[in-house]
Amino acid sequence: MELLILILSSVFVCVCVNYVIRVLTKNDNNELPPAPPLPPGSAGWPMIGETLDYLNTARDGVPEKFIEDRKKKYCTFPEVCKVFKTSLLLEPMAVMCTAAGNKFLFSNENKLVKSWWPNNIDQIFASSEKSSFHEIRPVLTKHLKPDSLQKFIGIMDAITKEHLDTYWENQKDQYTSTMSLRFFFNIEDPQVVAELEGFITLISAGFISLPINFPGTKLNRAIEASQKMRKYVENMLVEGRKMRTSSPAGDARGGDYDLWSSMLMQTSSVDGQPMKDSDIANKLCGLIIAGYDNVIATLDSIIMYLSELPHVYDAVLKEQMEIANSKAAGELLNWGDVQKMKYTRCVVSEVLRLKPPVLGTFREAITDFIYEGYLIPKGMKLHWNAYGTHKNPEYFPNPEKFDPSRFQGDGPTPFSYVPFGGGAPMCPGREYARFKILVFMHNLVTRFRWEKVFPDEKMIMDPILVPTKGLPIRLYPHASIQRA
Numbered sequence: 001m002e003l004l005i006l007i008l009s010s011v012f013v014c015v016c017v018n019y020v021i022r023v024l025t026k027n028d029n030n031e032l033p034p035a036p037p038l039p040p041g042s043a044g045w046p047m048i049g050e051t052l053d054y055l056n057t058a059r060d061g062v063p064e065k066f067i068e069d070r071k072k073k074y075c076t077f078p079e080v081c082k083v084f085k086t087s088l089l090l091e092p093m094a095v096m097c098t099a100a101g102n103k104f105l106f107s108n109e110n111k112l113v114k115s116w117w118p119n120n121i122d123q124i125f126a127s128s129e130k131s132s133f134h135e136i137r138p139v140l141t142k143h144l145k146p147d148s149l150q151k152f153i154g155i156m157d158a159i160t161k162e163h164l165d166t167y168w169e170n171q172k173d174q175y176t177s178t179m180s181l182r183f184f185f186n187i188e189d190p191q192v193v194a195e196l197e198g199f200i201t202l203i204s205a206g207f208i209s210l211p212i213n214f215p216g217t218k219l220n221r222a223i224e225a226s227q228k229m230r231k232y233v234e235n236m237l238v239e240g241r242k243m244r245t246s247s248p249a250g251d252a253r254g255g256d257y258d259l260w261s262s263m264l265m266q267t268s269s270v271d272g273q274p275m276k277d278s279d280i281a282n283k284l285c286g287l288i289i290a291g292y293d294n295v296i297a298t299l300d301s302i303i304m305y306l307s308e309l310p311h312v313y314d315a316v317l318k319e320q321m322e323i324a325n326s327k328a329a330g331e332l333l334n335w336g337d338v339q340k341m342k343y344t345r346c347v348v349s350e351v352l353r354l355k356p357p358v359l360g361t362f363r364e365a366i367t368d369f370i371y372e373g374y375l376i377p378k379g380m381k382l383h384w385n386a387y388g389t390h391k392n393p394e395y396f397p398n399p400e401k402f403d404p405s406r407f408q409g410d411g412p413t414p415f416s417y418v419p420f421g422g423g424a425p426m427c428p429g430r431e432y433a434r435f436k437i438l439v440f441m442h443n444l445v446t447r448f449r450w451e452k453v454f455p456d457e458k459m460i461m462d463p464i465l466v467p468t469k470g471l472p473i474r475l476y477p478h479a480s481i482q483r484a
């Protein structure tokens, strides 16, 4: 009985509160107030919306211009503009303009919003893979957290040394610095490397392209390449397993490729059964694509900035030589050494601020909600864009200036620096990527200086971050500088 009274009184209170709200919010004509407006902005052209302008500003190397232009056009006070509406990739979309907007999206995952990937990506990756990263996220997180990565620092160092010995040392004239899969995944066979790189280039080009699947379009070529790559990787896994069985000792040194494949082979599917080779191959392809381009693009940007800014190069060299000089001959880098790379780490962060390889990603509203006085209806897509806050002088004064000291002390305003995204889908490979990059920089600067063959060469988003002319550089080994 008491329970019944409690329930009835709760219902009564709710009804009363609801009535009072409705009475208070009715206007003089006894009508309910209109729903809040959608954010200001324009849907652009029919179908393609403002996608072309979005892609073109990125290709011109200034993705932030897409956002700045619209802030000026639609907001009375552009410097405090919070959100605008557009239409991208066939979807009506709200674009967040501030660190608070990023925080809002990242902290409302699965409450007000959920991850959303453009239709292109759904088409490129088979539907069975849509939940791919959610399924293996716990495994990734376990293997890619700093504690687990500690033991791989020496292996990363050994692979980097071998890579520089084989492919960089003794380059007579100029060298195209663009790294390769060989470096990233320790895959040696040049034919395999070339084939996989070909697939990756086609797949990445289709991610954020016009969503038209017709023979010859970027999207169509990406879908074909993705199917071939999955088959190819599955065959590699089967061959790799045969080799491991015939030589149980395996490769004592291990390697990155082994890190990924063995990590996934340990994984069980949801029902506790070991994963099928085709599932492992699917996930391995996803990881290769998610990780490879971004790390390579960051290394290219680093090579570019260090050649343009000799004072930054000198400071990185000084820090890295102190570490190199503290080691015995042939001793590999370890966890403690990486912790000492404080200035170099700030340089990497500043490169990722100025040239984040991922423009941003997307979320979808799972319910109607109000953001900053504007209605975001259920189903509307939302976009956070790293360039929007990274190039905003409110968070990064004099934003075009390369200044690693921004990352000393307390660092930037929370949620203004977002090269790895945020919230539940935040990049699980971020620490792995940072270590890989730091180890590479150690080896590169302690061996070489370099200069760009094309001094005016730039990095642009096309739609992934790439150097405009392939980044050929002239390498000057330190020994030859001393001899000269």
Ligand code: HEM
Pocket: 115, 133, 134, 137, 144, 287, 290, 291, 292, 294, 295, 298, 356, 357, 358, 360, 361, 362, 419, 420, 421, 422, 423, 424, 425, 426, 427, 428, 429, 430, 432, 433
């Ligand atoms: C400099 C290098 C990298 C950058 C800048 C980067 C950036 C990003 C960004 C912005 C996202 C989306 C996060 C979001 O939506 O909030 C992401 C997701 C992801 N990244 Fe990375 N990433 C890098 C390297 C890597 C590496 C090396 C791996 C390999 C393990 C990796 C694996 C992933 C995966 C699996 C996801 C999807 C996570 C999910 O949806 O749950 N990334 N990354």
